[in-house]
Amino acid sequence: MDLNYYDTLIAVAEDTQVIRAEVPLPRGGKPTVASVQYELLAGDPGALTQEDVLFESWLLRRQDDPEPPQDVRAELRDRFFSRSQACLRASPLPKKHGWGLLFDGTGRITLCPMESDEYQRIVAGEVAGVRVLKAMRTRRR
Structure with missing residues (x-):
């Protein structure tokens, strides 16, 4: 089963509180989902898929071995995706931190700050072939 998006922008949530993209910080000395996902995507733009980001962010936040051997990693990945997973529309990056996710x-994903010309053109429908999906709202109506 393929959980990835293609030629898609996950735009920031309608109820985001920021007016420009911000780098998420760890909280209490521990990495947050947002800070881990940001580091993964900013560290190697265009290298990871949604499945990679979901799995790697889960793996890196584990308290036990965040760098298991390859055979264990493959088994953990299979087990991780045997359960349903929230997609990156639920990520704090587009929900709270102002980062569009451009597939x-x-x-493959690159970060697209909400204040950038590229983001504005895509959201306005000026870039052919790119579907726009909004990130999930932070609050219920």
Whole structure:
């Protein structure tokens, strides 16, 4: 089963409180989901898919071995995806921190700050072939 998006922008949530993208920080000395996902995506733009980000962010936040051997990693990944997972529309990056998530034709993600010209053009529908999905709202109506 393929959980990735293609040629898609996950735009910031309608109820975001920020007016420009901000780098998420760890809280209480511990990495948050947002800070881990940001580091993964900013550290290697266009290298990871949604499945990679979901799994790696889960793995990096584990208290036991965050760097298991390859055979154990493969088993953990299979087990992780055997349960349903929330997609990146629920990520705190587009919900709370002002980062659009831009997926290319192969499903690879780059961060797209909400104040950038590229983000504004895509959201306005000026870039052909890119579907726009809003991130999930932070609060219920």
